[in-house]
Amino acid sequence: MKAAVATGVNAPLSLVERDVPTPGPGEVLVRITACGVCFTDLNLIRGHFPFARFPVVPGHEVTGVVAALGEGVHWPPAGTTVGAQFLYDSCGHCDYCVRGEQILCGAKRITGIGADGGYAEYAVFKAGYVTPLPDGLDPIAAAPLMCAGITAFNGLRQGGIRPESRVAVIGSGGVGALAIRYAVAIGARVAVIGSSRRSEEHALALGAERFIATGEQDPAVALKAWDGGANLILNAAPTTAAAEATFGGLAPNGTLVLCGYDNHPISLPTQPMILNRLRVMANPSGSPHDLRDTLAFSAAHNILPEITPIALEQTPKILEAMAAGTAGGRSVIAF
Numbered sequence: 001m002k003a004a005v006a007t008g009v010n011a012p013l014s015l016v017e018r019d020v021p022t023p024g025p026g027e028v029l030v031r032i033t034a035c036g037v038c039f040t041d042l043n044l045i046r047g048h049f050p051f052a053r054f055p056v057v058p059g060h061e062v063t064g065v066v067a068a069l070g071e072g073v074h075w076p077p078a079g080t081t082v083g084a085q086f087l088y089d090s091c092g093h094c095d096y097c098v099r100g101e102q103i104l105c106g107a108k109r110i111t112g113i114g115a116d117g118g119y120a121e122y123a124v125f126k127a128g129y130v131t132p133l134p135d136g137l138d139p140i141a142a143a144p145l146m147c148a149g150i151t152a153f154n155g156l157r158q159g160g161i162r163p164e165s166r167v168a169v170i171g172s173g174g175v176g177a178l179a180i181r182y183a184v185a186i187g188a189r190v191a192v193i194g195s196s197r198r199s200e201e202h203a204l205a206l207g208a209e210r211f212i213a214t215g216e217q218d219p220a221v222a223l224k225a226w227d228g229g230a231n232l233i234l235n236a237a238p239t240t241a242a243a244e245a246t247f248g249g250l251a252p253n254g255t256l257v258l259c260g261y262d263n264h265p266i267s268l269p270t271q272p273m274i275l276n277r278l279r280v281m282a283n284p285s286g287s288p289h290d291l292r293d294t295l296a297f298s299a300a301h302n303i304l305p306e307i308t309p310i311a312l313e314q315t316p317k318i319l320e321a322m323a324a325g326t327a328g329g330r331s332v333i334a335f
């Protein structure tokens with residue numbers, strides 16, 4: 001089979017021919033249909049994950065068809081179209097795993113970082129960690145839902161979104177655009193925060209009722225003028241400073257959820273935080289049950305990301321363009 005392999009930090013991706021892997025006990029072999037190319041894959045190559053296992057096949061936004069079952073596996077049956085997510089597996093017996101919060105397990109492995117992922121024609125996944133795709137969800141366009149989708153949907157959910165919430169989304173790229181659409185579909189009112197008016201039209205077309213350009217306005221002041229502030233702010237921009245700048249725009253009892261971040265440590269005004277019972281939390285992707293809910297909600301509300309299908313051979317170039325900041329939109333490898 002064809003595969004793209006990350007061989008080490010700052011080494012270019014290498015395209016190789018490999019044997020199709022054999023599923024072991026508890027595993028399924030998946031013939032891959034599509035795999036999204038994510039900024040996390042670039043960060044893997046840049047050495048941001050000290051727990052990475054090189055050489056590794058990157059890719060954690062995977063859809064495909066179950067082709068063979070390992071020993072002891074009865075579900076999902078061969079022929080099922082499934083998604084494989086950021087979470088590859090976990091210990092299965094700690095309190096978090098037993099509660100269905102596998103994403104919080106201390107022994108979790110990340111797909112495409114700690115175990116081979118979807119930049120290949122086939123991959124082996126744990127049977128209990130793949131999720132059948134709801135009928136009617138296009139498996140190529142749906143691939144980024146396994147990462148950007150679950151991150152956005154679960155971030156809103158962990159942040160306590162309600163139909164009557166005022167939700168501010170910072171950034172309208174991959175995760176941000178999906179967060180806007182999920183929040184609107186849940187019934188919330190949505191404001192979008194961007195650095196310039198360039199993305200205003202897009203944000204309003206996705207259902208946002210207002211757009212705040214940080215180049216023109218203090219986003220905290222602008223949010224406070226929105227019926228008293230946002231009940232929930234979701235940071236989908238890859239900078240911690242963007243989240244910091246909006247924090248003062250929370251309504252009392254509001255929550256800031258960090259999905260995007262960088263290495264800059266967050267600094268927040270503590271007295272208003274205490275007097276207004278404000279919360280800050282972060283959200284890493286989600287557990288298998290969160291992906292089920294994300295996919296069911298996406299199918300019910302017809303929410304799929306805008307993507308550009310590419311061939312596996314184009315992936316090294318796309319990663320270079322992402323590093324240079326010249327890649328537009330979400331690329332998905334289609335096999």
Ligand SMILES: [Zn+2]
Binds near residue numbers: 060147
């Ligand atoms: Zn991703």
Ligand SMILES: [Zn+2]
Binds near residue numbers: 097107
């Ligand atoms: Zn565990």
